[in-house]
Amino acid sequence: MAKQKKGTGFHSAAGLIRYFDAEEKTAFRISPWFVVGLSVATAAVVLAAQILYPLS
Secondary structure (H helix, E strand, O other): OOOOOOHHHHHHHHHHHHHHHHHHOOOOOHHHHHHHHHHHHHHHHHHHHHHHHHOO
């Protein structure tokens, strides 16, 4: 059986953290309230469509 290396998880996790920190500075930002509002608006449109155009 091969020996398992200990400590390899930390190095890979550190690389991911460094990658996401670099991406965060240039990433497109959306306000959380915009997402909530868009979700509520979508739900309202779907409910209105079900009332106005029932399937059966």
